Amino acid sequence: MKRQVSIGLAVVLLVAVAVAIVTGSGDDDAGQATTVRGVIGSEKAAFFNDQRVIAAFGKHGLQVRVDSAGSRQIATSVDLGGYDFAFPSSSPAAQRIQRDRGITTVYTPFFSPMAVATFAPIADLLTVRGVVRKGPGDYQVLDLAGYLDLAGTRWDQLVGNTAYPVRKNVLVTTTDPRDSNSAAMYLAAVSFVANGNAVVNTAAAEAAVLPAMTKLFLDQGYTQNSTEGPFEDYLAAGMGKTPLVMIYESQFLDRQLRADGSIRQDMRLLYPAPTVLSKHTLVPLKGRGDQVGKLLSTDQELARLAAEFGFRTSDPKPFQQLVADRKLPVPADLVDVVEPPSYETLERMLDAIGKQYR
Structure with a gap:
């Protein structure tokens, strides 16, 4: 009888551990990936669609989905109502969005x-x-x-x-x-x-x-x-x-x-x-848009991946090391x-x- 109870308890514990592994998702309290929608300049589409970038956001409980548009279109004609963040390729376009929506917080995680x-x-x-x-x-x-x-x-x-x-x-x-x-x-x-x-x-x-x-x-x-x-x-x-x-x-x-x-x-x-x-400037509009901006600005893995897509980041080391390793004729400083x-x-x-x- 005691052996049956022990076996039963072990099974329960194993199931509990398995459930914890499957549902655990880093920073997300609910254990479910939260979908965050953004509209971005087209030159960043390959970065956001890369499986490594998707996985990096996933570690923080986010599933980031993006649409592309011209940066001036984002600022002037795109309906931003359905998006959590806007990520045009310049600070002037971001300033327009900030002014129109009364937003003060922005992030500039990388530039080109x-x-x-x-x-x-x-x-x-x-x-x-x-x-x-x-x-x-x-x-x-x-x-x-x-x-x-x-x-x-x-x-x-x-x-x-x-x-x-x-x-x-x-x-x-x-x-x-x-x-x-x-x-x-x-x-x-x-x-x-x-x-x-x-x-x-x-x-x-x-x-x-x-x-x-x-x-x-x-x-x-x-x-x-x-x-x-x-x-x-x-x-x-x-x-x-x-x-x-x-x-x-x-x-x-x-x-x-x-x-x-x-x-x-x-x-x-x-x-x-x-x-x-061109200062790629993210404007958080609502929901988890702010978290996307913070992660792009502070997460080392995302910074390294951004460099692999040719972007210069606030920490110049990943970009400079990459172009040096590949012997690309690129100025370290402009x-x-x-x-x-x-x-x-x-x-x-x-x-x-x-x-x-x-």
Whole structure:
């Protein structure tokens, strides 16, 4: 009889332990994963959809599900009512959301400088003309002042150009300035140079630079509303379609770090001088959105994974160690960085350019 009781008690204890293992979920008191919904800039979709990232959030009892949209769309036209957090790719877009919703708390867990993806023959052509030069390391720099002097000239008008003698203008391909943050960051950088190397901060300065800035966008023709579009064209269609494309550094590095063959030997990444940092800013809207922001800002595993997707984090060590191990020609620190105009100024310029599309 005593043996039967002992066996019965042992079975009960084993079942209890098994239940505890199955239902235990770290920080989640209920033992169930809580679904948290967010809307993000498209360049972060691969990060959030990665199984390692999903598992890292799962350790804290969260199941994070995301939709993608252009950062300006997130701030201006996306219905945020069904989301727990918004995660655009810039602080100006986040400021708009904060202002509209009276939110004071934000998180900036990682950032990425704006860069220009191109090809070796194009980089060589621009090097001869002094528009591209070597940086302090092995990386290459695109001088924006020299680029603006050349913009509008046809490629086939460049003397001695046999590598890319096409009948279209020298222009960086961007996204649609009405929808996307990367286009806004491009505008911030080129308007700084066009304004005599000063941030545009007056109505007079806006009026002075807008005609040239508008032309840089309108002369491109059709533009897409997310950086994934032109970057995928760059990867798939090659030099003929997009010889120069404005992207986030993280997009290029993400593909290099994957080593999936999408970044070929003739592809190059140029760092504009000056450049602008795209500060990926998470705005918690409700529920567990705040916890997602905290985890992205403090969890070491998530920071390491962010670096593997090409993002620079507040702790520079994971990113710097990764690019050093892979021997990637990436600047450890960026010096020639400018701030974008104020939210109001940038919005006015973007709206003025957007009206010209109609």
